[in-house]
Amino acid sequence: MKLIDWVKSSPSRKVIPLAGYPGIKLTGSSVRETLENPELQVRSLKVLFDRIQPDGILPIMDLTVEAQALGVKIQMPDQEAPSVVDHPLKSPSDLQSLTVPDPIKSGRMPVYLRVAELLKAILPDVARGCYAIGPFTLAGEMVGVEPLSFLLYENPEFARAAIEFSAQVTTAYLKAQLGSGATFGVILEPTAVILSPKMFNDFCLPALKIITQSIPQPIVLHICGDTEHLLEGMKNTGAQGLSLDSPVDLPAAAKKLPSDLVLIGNLHPVEVMVELSQGEVREKTRSLLSAMSGFPNFILSSGCDLPPETPIENIHALVQIARSI
Amino acid sequence: MLEELRNAVISGADKKAEEFVRQALAEGKEPIFLMNEGLIPAMEEVGERFNHKEYFVPEVLLSARAMKAGLALLRPLLTEQKFQPVGLVVLGTVQGDLHDIGKNIVGMVLEGAGFQVQDLGADVPPDKFVNAVKESGAQILGMSALLTTTRTVMATVVKKLKEQGIRPGVRIMVGGAAVSDDYARKIEADAFAKDALEAVAKARELTVRR
Ligand code: B12
Secondary structure, eight states, rough: OOOHHHHHTTSEEEEEEOOOGGGHHTOOOOOHHHHHOHHHHHHHHHHHHHHOOOSSSSSOTTTTHHHTTTTTOOOOOOOSSSSSOOOOOOOHHHHHTOOOOOOTTTTHHHHHHHHHHHHHHHOOOOOOOEEOHHHHHHHEEEEOOHHHHHHHHHHHHHHHHHHHHHHHHHHHHHHHHHHHTOEEEEOGGGGGGGSHHHHHIIHHHHHHHHHHHHSOOOOEEEEEEEOGGGHHHHTTTSEEEEEEEETTTTTHHHHSTTTTTTEEEEOOOOTTTTEEEEEEEEHHHHHHHTTTTTOOOEEEEEEEEOOOTTOOOHHHHHHHHHHHO | OHHHHHHOOOOOHHHHHHHHHHHHHHHTTHHHHIHHHHIHHHHHHHHHHHTTSSSSHHHHHHHHHHHHHHHHHHHHHHHHHTTOOOOEEEEEEEHHHHHHHHHHHHHHHHHTTTTTTEOSSSSSSSHHHHHHHHHOOOOOOEEEEOTTTTTTTHHHHHHHHTTTTTTOOOOEEESSOOOHHHHHHHHTTTESSSHHHHHHHHHHHHOOOO
């Protein structure tokens, strides 16, 4: 089913907060264990799902899986999100020696394949997403963001090759998760927010198109931060949904974008979802819903991934309001 | 000549910027003049373009590198002439946080404005900040935090500086997506800046007010 048809399939607003980390504290496990053990991860996702009752479920966001599968060193603190500590891709010959990892046996990709399987088993009728980082972000992790920025101007062939290779990794990983039980894919492309529209169109857009064209299931594109300048380019990627962060004026974006492109967002993950009271979250949610009331192509969510300390009641309040309107 | 130097920096042409500085020096131009009339206004223009979304991060990084190429030739001469940098800034992203794009831009724009910058990198533990301030005698400590989960490291640094009696000697400036004016006040930092240009303005204020 196309994403837009699913969104329109029920009279009430669909709501899918980007919430994985807040569930971890409900199980008493550490972040690290939850990212390494699929059974634990699914247990924490399920506890959170039962508490907030959203319309869809997503795994815990982990931006290091792909780089780690390519052999890059990462650090995994006990109670924080992991990160890549090394950027080993220095030259075209380094690139030649890399091969697209097999998701069945590379790094922690199998953890997420198993998560997709388990979620399908316990929530067969719910929309189940899976994540993969986008080609520019992965290239940024492999090369380093600063060196990659220089390459865009000074060695565009190499930059393009690194980004296109990364797109193959994204594709393989998404396909494997979709094959294991996920029903839609979310491409996380945070680092692309630093690009001008021109650079986005030259380097990111073609790579993202290759991904969306080779995957039949719906794909959502998520870029964090202020992406007003990239909306036009994001629209052309072939993604069926755009997940937009809190700096974006969502109603204004909806006016500019086609009515069959699903927009997902965009309560501030920290300033609203963490820092405000339940009552205030309700207020903010109501005003976003009313501003978006003329647009059926909308899924209510947080602008970006919710931090671990987000109060569960606040996420619950967000879902409740969507249901009550 | 100055016009060409400025344009080289603005367009991010590092080889050209270096060449123009070399030529200008050979023609007897004063290093301080090339700094104040060439590199600094060029980086100010780059900062403006960034604020107006004409430039984005990659373009700023290219310009900053061109500025640095010119500065590398000027710096030894400026030191020789006992020219004082506007101030010394110790800069870094706090422990647990690996976001360094914004911090790097701030560092480069500060250098472009005549500050000397000691960049400690990302994921910097509190003691490393404290020791760097102690050893360098920096006027300003700049800390960057993009994660709400780790921004508390800034408060730890402030506390340690106090405990060791060096807090009065240094001005603290913070920035990054996880901090705000309010947060800066709460942890008793001296200033918050929302972008690189504001960081330069605030850093100038902080050095004057001492
Ligand atoms: C690019 C990016 C990444 C890249 C970073 C690459 C790199 N080398 O830096 C990658 C993909 C690796 C990444 C990883 C993660 N990220 Co991230 N990331 C971003 C993003 C999209 C852009 C940041 C950026 O570079 N902007 C461009 C620069 C130019 O802007 P800037 O950093 O704000 O800097 C300017 C000003 O703030 C100021 N400034 C900055 N520093 C300083 C310092 C001083 C002293 C002063 C005066 C001023 C100043 O001047 C700068 C220039 O104008 C932001 C979104 C956002 N809204 O910021 C999320 C964001 C920061 N990330 C976020 C998260 C959650 C993560 C992860 C935990 C994700 C995960 N679940 O794994 C990991 C954490 C890894 C780690 N341990 O650090 C969240 C943080 C939420 C929170 N408040 O806690 C954000 C805000 C996204 C969101 N809306 O939720 N990320």
